[in-house]
Amino acid sequence: MPQATLLEKALGKVKEHGFKYTKKRETLLDFLIKKNRYVSAREVYNHLNxxxxxxxxxxxxxNLREFCEIGLIEDTELQGEMKFRFSCSESFEHHHHFICTVCGMTKExxxxxxxxxxEQLDDCSIEGHRFELYGRCEKCQNVNE
Structure with a gap:
């Protein structure tokens, strides 16, 4: 889906959940769409500032936390730091990831x-979960840290 269309769809979801439109929110979402990988809150802040x-x-x-709550943004803890990315699911549906520990590339x-x-917890009520695989993508397999 083209980036402009993703941004329009995201801004519609922002409005649908009762958040008012601001240029700052648009810029935040546009930055994450263009990055297309997990980034730190500090990176987002530096860009917006x-x-x-x-x-x-x-x-x-x-704003990052609120957008996570409505499914626009995904978060993960990577190397001891919270990171955020625009949802890689165009319909903002539940999914999981492989995340490259070198470049941050993400595959759904x-x-x-x-x-x-x-099946193993049939007497329990599961309230949430997270499943992520970490490793090196094809490009980063030979990169020395």
Whole structure:
């Protein structure tokens, strides 16, 4: 899907969930769409602060968290730091990832292992889960850290 269409769809979801449109929110989403990988909140903040001097880090982080809650943005802890990316699912549906530990490239995994676990936990109520695989993508397999 073209980046402009993704941005329009994302802004529609923002409005649908009761958030007002701001140029800062649009710029935040556009940055994540263009990056197409996990980035730190600091990277997002640095980019936004260039265009909106004086913007607080807390505001950026709060927006990232709120957009995670409505499924626009995905988060993960990578190498001890929270990272964020625009949802790689065009329909913002549940999915899992392989994440390159060198470049941050992400591949969507098109299956969910929860059926296996549900069978073993049939007397429990599962409220959420996360499944991510970490390693090196094809380009980074020979890169020395």
């Amino acid at each position: 260039e265009q909106f001097p004086g913007l607080s880090y807390d505001t950026v982080y709060r 995994i098109h299956m969910c292992p929860m059926d296996f676990f549900k």
